[in-house]
Amino acid sequence: MAKKMDKKSPNVPNLRFPGFEGEWDIVHLGDLCDKIGDGIHSTPKYNDFGDYSFINGNNFVEGKIVISESTKRVTKAEAEKHNAHTLTENTILLSINGTIGSLALYNGESVMLGKSACYINPPKTQNRLFIFYQLSANRINNYFISELTGSTIKNLSLKSIRNTILYLPANKEQKKIAKFFSFLDKRISTQSKIIEKYESLIKGIVDLLLHCENYPFKRINLGSLCSIKKGEQINTSKLLDKGIYYVMNGGITPSGYHTEYNTESGTISISEGGNSCGYVQFNFSKFWSGGHCYTLNEISSQILNEYLYFYLKSQEKSIMALRVGSGLPNIQKRDLEMIEVQYPDYIRQKEVVKTLSLLSDKIKIENSLLSVLLKQKQYLLNQMFI
Numbered sequence: 001m002a003k004k005m006d007k008k009s010p011n012v013p014n015l016r017f018p019g020f021e022g023e024w025d026i027v028h029l030g031d032l033c034d035k036i037g038d039g040i041h042s043t044p045k046y047n048d049f050g051d052y053s054f055i056n057g058n059n060f061v062e063g064k065i066v067i068s069e070s071t072k073r074v075t076k077a078e079a080e081k082h083n084a085h086t087l088t089e090n091t092i093l094l095s096i097n098g099t100i101g102s103l104a105l106y107n108g109e110s111v112m113l114g115k116s117a118c119y120i121n122p123p124k125t126q127n128r129l130f131i132f133y134q135l136s137a138n139r140i141n142n143y144f145i146s147e148l149t150g151s152t153i154k155n156l157s158l159k160s161i162r163n164t165i166l167y168l169p170a171n172k173e174q175k176k177i178a179k180f181f182s183f184l185d186k187r188i189s190t191q192s193k194i195i196e197k198y199e200s201l202i203k204g205i206v207d208l209l210l211h212c213e214n215y216p217f218k219r220i221n222l223g224s225l226c227s228i229k230k231g232e233q234i235n236t237s238k239l240l241d242k243g244i245y246y247v248m249n250g251g252i253t254p255s256g257y258h259t260e261y262n263t264e265s266g267t268i269s270i271s272e273g274g275n276s277c278g279y280v281q282f283n284f285s286k287f288w289s290g291g292h293c294y295t296l297n298e299i300s301s302q303i304l305n306e307y308l309y310f311y312l313k314s315q316e317k318s319i320m321a322l323r324v325g326s327g328l329p330n331i332q333k334r335d336l337e338m339i340e341v342q343y344p345d346y347i348r349q350k351e352v353v354k355t356l357s358l359l360s361d362k363i364k365i366e367n368s369l370l371s372v373l374l375k376q377k378q379y380l381l382n383q384m385f386i
Helices: 076-082 128-134 138-146 158-162 171-210 305-314 316-320 333-337 346-384
Strands: 025-028 035-038 052-055 092-097 099-105 111-113 117-121 165-168 218-221 227-230 245-248 256-258 267-271 280-283 287-289 293-297 340-343
Touching: 035 158, 052 076, 076 111, 092 128, 092 158, 099 128, 099 138, 117 158, 128 165, 128 171, 138 346, 171 305, 171 346, 227 333, 267 287, 267 305, 280 305, 287 293, 305 316, 305 340, 305 346
Parallel strands: 052 111, 245 287
Antiparallel strands: 025 165, 035 117, 092 099, 092 117, 218 340, 227 293, 245 256, 267 280, 267 293
16 A cells, blocks of 8 residues: 655655655646647537437546436537547546536547537557546646636636646556556445445335325425525635535535534435536535535425435436536526425325335445545545645
């Protein structure tokens, strides 16, 4: 495993695998790569039967290209006319408009890029994974944030990307580091799949209960059951790595911690914007609801808070389908208020909650483990890269 270094040079990381010595070289990303560019800044000719997906930065999730039902399609000819031909087996993709800094590895998918997607083409001789993981470290993310332009929708320029400073050790050390983080990512992916299976089981049980003819269900819009409140944006300079109150700001995991909270424990939240908008979460402790987070407040006495959470969680896919926008997708409050909620009488709700709480507790444990793995990964990224 990596060992702590007696750091005498700025060109040596804090943690390093045994057997490697010497300073790392300094290079600008633009000088290292064969080509860096972005997608088209106009609307392509869509074709519902096209073989290629028209993607933007919001399609980059956890290092992969994610295609959804709402992703537009284009023909092969339209895709190759613009930028499909520029993607190589060594391409790294980066979101540069709206959602900033999300990364994905291109693996031969049939895609065409929009303006919020940047492609980075290192040469074939360069270890792509090493560059990919270095671009995930806080140092570069902070650099990207400092280079943003635009007032309403933030944008990262190609010039800033080309000027990004990288540190490169010998190829053997690059390969060792890249392999280590690849194994760590596989463990994180496995943990995420475990959680998805439990959540799928809950959804299946809720669907089964909703189709039970022995119990009559009432139907009412979400906006009539509760008030939906958008959170308060917090300056990134006030975010802490550790703290009492976590900050939810449109993602699946906390974006940091804060010294204050604005939302009580036991509150249901729904991500308002970003790659994970539509994600439903039950918050067991007090937290800070950020600018891309909705919270459900003043819930009607005719429905249990926990039942409402389980029901909305089972409808998460439908909620995510409410997304609008391409650069930075979001869900409008008025659309969220119109979601239909089905619920039985109070006694039956209690039975449902009791049945599903055991699975929910298991998910909570698995999520805690996932959170630890993600924190470990980020710590190691920041220590093993300069």
